[in-house]
Amino acid sequence: MPRDSVTAISPSEAKVLFADLASAKALVLAVSGGPDSTALMVLAARWRKAMRKGPDLIAITVDHGLRAEARREARDVARLAKDLGLSHRTLRWRGDKPKAGIPQAAREARYRLLAQAARRAGASHILTAHTRDDQAETVLIRMSRGSGITGLAAMQRIAGTPGHDAVLLVRPFLDIAKLRLIATLKKSNVAFADDPTNRDAAFTRARLRGLMPHLASEGLDAARLALLARRAGRADAALEQIVEIVWHGLVTAGPGRSLSFDAGALARTPDEILLRLLGRAIGAVGIEGPVQLAKLEALAEALRAMLGSGIRWRRTLAGALVTLQNGLLCVETAPPRRPGHGVLARNALTKAAGKRAKPVKSR
């Protein structure tokens, strides 16, 4: 990174970063106590102080109960919040912790607690301190999984809070280098916590973070990866808009929650659009959650081969039944599995459909 770009964030720059939030009633700041979120708290507090009227700011720290130091770090955040004139609460993740998949479970618990706190405070938005470096790592993770355009678009500045869509999640620092946030804290002599799990090679993200300097020496630095995300995001938004128009032109609501499409029109639709139409339809009527991209691709490919053949064709995916007959593609909720047959019935159904049952998120 060029030396001149490692400058502290100025008050006028912070004003631009938070500008669209000025009319909110209240905002929750998600503050772990690490450098990024400590900078979020400091900059948001100064921004608010400079305004006569503006949102109430509530800093929230989630103690996941996973590290001994977490309690002390939460107390340090509380102390700094008080110095900055902000209200602060520490919320604890109670109950049994899973043996595997701790980062994902902690993340879900964190967003649940933050969304609850936001609702209680009448806050429309939760602000996190994700930086351009986090965005770059997310792009690398998605690349390693062979993600499509939607996945490569990585994180958005504003999106629904995962699992709690009614509260918006805002990432004002998504285009800001982490080093600039550290420079901001150093300039103001504000201390922050160091979480060693950020360097723990047991986690994919930490391992990819370790690769960043090597990739940067070949030109694949955080700025380039974030640029890729932005361009993918632009293409993804355009595709979604086209899909929206095509959807309304092609879809007919049938009995129950069923949806049908003219097979001839689908046959003329480009692969990416056909894929997204199918994904939407299955997402709307399926009862087993989001569908994995690779499974959707396999279904769309099989369907493409049958469109126009005149042959009756059926598949189930993610709790949706997809039927092609009489020139129509119908997508409806799959019939319930027979009670008492558990795994056997499930396997028989999915084997017949040539699919594995458990869907996971599509990217």
Ligand SMILES: Nc1ncnc2c1ncn2[C@@H]1O[C@H](COP(=O)(O)OP(=O)(O)OP(=O)(O)O)[C@@H](O)[C@H]1O
């Ligand atoms: N314990 C915590 N308490 C409050 N906020 C937190 C906590 N941990 C993380 N955050 C918020 O989430 C942001 C991202 O943190 P981190 O990158 O560690 O989380 P993550 O699990 O990768 O999040 P995501 O999955 O949403 O990318 C932080 O900048 C901070 O705003």
